[in-house]
Amino acid sequence: MGSQKQTLPILIVGGGIGGFAAALSLSQKGYRSIVLEQAAEIKEIGAGIQIGPNVFRMFDKLGLTKKILSKATLPKTLVMMDGITGENVVSIPLDTSFLERFNHSYALIHRADLHSVFVDACRDSPLIKIVTGQKVKDFDDNGKSVTVNTVSGDTFEGDALLGADGLWSTIRAKLVNDGPPRVSGHIAYRAVLPIEDVPEHLRSNSMTLWAGAKTHLVHYPLRGGKLFNLVAVFHSERYVEGWDTAGDPEELNRRFADATPEVKTMLAKIESWRMWVLCDREPIQNWSKGRVTLLGDAAHPMLQYAAQGAGMSIEDAVVLADEIATDGDYEAAFFRYQEQRYLRTGKVQITARLYGEFYHAKGVTRQLRNDFLKARTVEQTLDGMAWLYNGI
Numbered sequence: 001m002g003s004q005k006q007t008l009p010i011l012i013v014g015g016g017i018g019g020f021a022a023a024l025s026l027s028q029k030g031y032r033s034i035v036l037e038q039a040a041e042i043k044e045i046g047a048g049i050q051i052g053p054n055v056f057r058m059f060d061k062l063g064l065t066k067k068i069l070s071k072a073t074l075p076k077t078l079v080m081m082d083g084i085t086g087e088n089v090v091s092i093p094l095d096t097s098f099l100e101r102f103n104h105s106y107a108l109i110h111r112a113d114l115h116s117v118f119v120d121a122c123r124d125s126p127l128i129k130i131v132t133g134q135k136v137k138d139f140d141d142n143g144k145s146v147t148v149n150t151v152s153g154d155t156f157e158g159d160a161l162l163g164a165d166g167l168w169s170t171i172r173a174k175l176v177n178d179g180p181p182r183v184s185g186h187i188a189y190r191a192v193l194p195i196e197d198v199p200e201h202l203r204s205n206s207m208t209l210w211a212g213a214k215t216h217l218v219h220y221p222l223r224g225g226k227l228f229n230l231v232a233v234f235h236s237e238r239y240v241e242g243w244d245t246a247g248d249p250e251e252l253n254r255r256f257a258d259a260t261p262e263v264k265t266m267l268a269k270i271e272s273w274r275m276w277v278l279c280d281r282e283p284i285q286n287w288s289k290g291r292v293t294l295l296g297d298a299a300h301p302m303l304q305y306a307a308q309g310a311g312m313s314i315e316d317a318v319v320l321a322d323e324i325a326t327d328g329d330y331e332a333a334f335f336r337y338q339e340q341r342y343l344r345t346g347k348v349q350i351t352a353r354l355y356g357e358f359y360h361a362k363g364v365t366r367q368l369r370n371d372f373l374k375a376r377t378v379e380q381t382l383d384g385m386a387w388l389y390n391g392i
Helices: 017-027 053-062 065-071 096-102 111-123 170-175 249-255 261-268 309-327 330-359 363-375 378-389
Strands: 010-013 033-036 048-051 077-082 088-093 107-110 128-131 136-141 146-150 155-158 160-163 182-194 206-211 215-222 227-235 243-246 274-280 292-294
Touching: 010 017, 010 146, 010 155, 017 033, 017 053, 017 111, 017 128, 017 309, 033 155, 048 111, 048 215, 048 227, 048 309, 053 065, 053 309, 053 378, 065 107, 065 111, 077 363, 088 096, 088 363, 088 378, 096 378, 107 111, 107 215, 107 227, 111 128, 136 170, 146 160, 160 170, 170 292, 182 330, 215 261, 227 249, 227 261, 274 330, 292 330, 309 330, 330 378
Parallel strands: 010 033, 010 160, 033 128, 077 206, 160 292
Antiparallel strands: 048 107, 077 088, 136 146, 146 155, 182 227, 182 274, 206 215, 215 227, 243 274
16 A cells, blocks of 8 residues: 555645545545645635536545435436527436446536535544645755745655646646636636526526527536536626636626526526636646645646546546556656546537537537537537446
8 A cells, every 4th residue: 555655645735526536535545634724714615516427436436425415416417408599408317328338427416515425434544634824936856855835834755746726826836837817708708597596497407508609508506406507608708717707797788688588597596606718728638746736627637618627637636546546666657657647638628619619619600519419419529438438
């Protein structure tokens, strides 16, 4: 086990889903770790996220499937509607044929609920230490260990360092030094409604996407149907860096001016929106150096259109722990880890960009998109998902 070769804990920067998934995966291999989180308390913000069968394969390996399912909602269908004409473009049943094909469900879960499952599992492990209020300022890899310095003046030493500190990763900035993220020009407004506030004719146990011209609305139930998650996305010239700021309902309504009555009804139900500027980066092959590596959004940030940001970070964590446990040689393990991951995560990054254009098509392109999707059988649609959902 790892504990036989380990002299110092592995330092993990970032207390999000990826960071805690890495800590848990390592603990199951016998490795000690310290999770350094810059916030004063461990909590997750955001709203709903989608979990594909590839992620459930990781939950199985980590022993978390039962807990995840207890907090998740299993939709009956994935639906894409035309957000302008109101026509049903495609409806993918998530019943027997989907389960037989991928051996796992498709689930909807509140990000905070998914995060809490990982946090609770990590808190139960004597091999994992969680330290809050620690914003990392710099690190130094001397070839035998890695030292991390924080803004508060504290110093931590570890056998290795994992940067799981997201899109604006401090670790990546020094390791890769490729500048700021790429601003997509897409803005996401997110909100969560009590189910009672959703008109009955719009309530459904499905993940529904209304695709408009340079806009789309996604909605689906959470927490056993008690909540309803909404995400409205549109192209905007407001390239404000950052996220989780107050949204502008006037701009939102203007962008969705030609939307169907159903879409406008849902948008009107929200009194307070939070706004995210959507960013990603170009895929890279190398995100490791010496005893330092990256995972999740720090390594391969992606737009949300493939619904795989959290999923890819959890896959990263499992692969990384497996490689470290192979021989305890961190530098070699980090190289093998990224070799296994960079093409898959790069494909998801590029696919997410393409999906964004696909969902937001207008004019003739929109009509061709609709005709293409309507002509496909369910089996053909599942075939198209197999590269992703068959997992690793």
